[in-house]
Amino acid sequence: MTLQHYLALSAIIFSIGMTGVLVRRNLIVMFMSVELMLNAVNINLAAFSKYLNALGGQVFIVFIMAVAAAEAAVGLALIIALFKNRPTVNADELNTMNG
């Protein structure tokens, strides 16, 4: 497999994730789509890192995974806080401010 294969794979996964965020209305699914986008970035970085023979990209992946974990903790906590006030995870019902 060449670098192009990896880049194509990552672009496809990124597009799926982006579509998911924009189209789906379930907050948890949207959140999962964001994770998908981040993993597409990870594939990209790993492929480039191997191709360039430089370790920087792989170190960056560790950064991204750590941050994604922290983000997941905060995001799920926010969803639970919302769920206690109004039992919904539908993004379209979040319209208390007419925005």
Added chain:
Amino acid sequence: MVENLVSIMPELLMTIFGLILIVIDVIAGKNSKSGVGYFGIFFIIVALLASIPVGGFKIFGFGGTLVWDMYSFAFFFVFAIAYILSTLGSVDYLRERGILKGEFYTIMFFSIIGMMFMVSATDLSVLYAGMETMAISMYILAGFEKGNLKSNESGLKYFIIGAFSSAIFLFGLSYIYGYTGSTKYVDIANMIQANGLNNFNIKLGMVMMLAGLAFKISAVPFHMWAPDVYTGAPTPATGFMTVAPKAAAMGAIVRFVWIALEPAAAQWQLFFSILAVLTMTYGNLVALAQNNVKRMLAYSAISHAGYMLIGVVSANELGYQSIALYTMIYGFMNIGAFTIISLLKNNGVIENERIESFAGLGKKYPVVSLAMLIFMFSLAGIPPLAGFMGKFYIFTAAVKSGIIWLAIIGVINSVIACYYYMRVTIFMYFKESEYDVDVNMKPASFIASMIAALFVIIIGVFPSFFMDLVKYMIV
């Protein structure tokens, strides 16, 4: 080794103080959680004094991935101001809502560490780590009032769109990494210098990365989260969120375009000048139609990001200096205004922050109204006040580097902006009150708004002193 530690000394100091703050939070009794905030103020002042740079030095650390210099210090100063003012201004609001917890101050404190890393980063990985430290703290602050549906909504929207934007940022970054083989600003600049921006991948990467950064400063067309998030978050948190993260992102953008994109100046100047025009115009035009003052200030925050972008576009030293000065001034006037809004209590049927709540406030609470008047005039850019001087320096920088058309659009926009700021003062002084409105002024928030008003006047009257200070810091 020692150099590495010295280069992150301020951040290290802040981290240690932040951990101490957590311990203080545990020790403090249930009714004395405001003490955490006051200790935070003390700590941040100590850290600020300890990290005063002695005479224009630059300390690179960790293989040139970050640098502590005058520029980082200037922005640390801005963050410290934002922290001090929002801490003082938040105590009474949080106590009244029953959400006075130590976490509020601790999280704010830790978010500042992330912002400091953002500004001092000279490597994309440090920039990313700092940005996420800041952003995750901001999600928590936005959703801090757990029992309030608006606050939940604000936190969640900020979270989803923030995560989405950082994914876009990262995707762009991965292409830049693939093209240049490094995440260091200097290497990126060398690569662009050697090969130009002709490759499609690097163009895509740059645009996606800058778009990700533009999300953080709520530049149009990446602004759609800002009004709802700023409206729903607890008001003191909004004051902090409109100032500090914006300043940090501006600082990071300036350092990035300054070092990494220097060989491709024309391209990114075009990108940012389009953003600046859209941001100013959209923010101001939509703010005209708002009847909720908090929401109006949210849109005004968008338009102020546009003014700051003019400083980025002008790409000369004066531009960068005036961004630092402008964020400082903006911190004083915006956090002051949000402090006063947070204390407004409408006993009628409408929301507390509706513009009708301000009717007749001038007679009932003369001092508070005068402070609000000062903030509004300053935000509008009326001459003797600080906001005017901030805009003046930014437009001067734009004229100096020959982009006069952008300065003209900026001036036109600040004229449009006068309408909605003046509207608040007209309601305060020339309308009879329809509702029973109280201003719950307690000592802490009173001090916060008075300090802010005082500095708005002082900076407005003696701008050259502060400008010299900034000029000394940013060379």
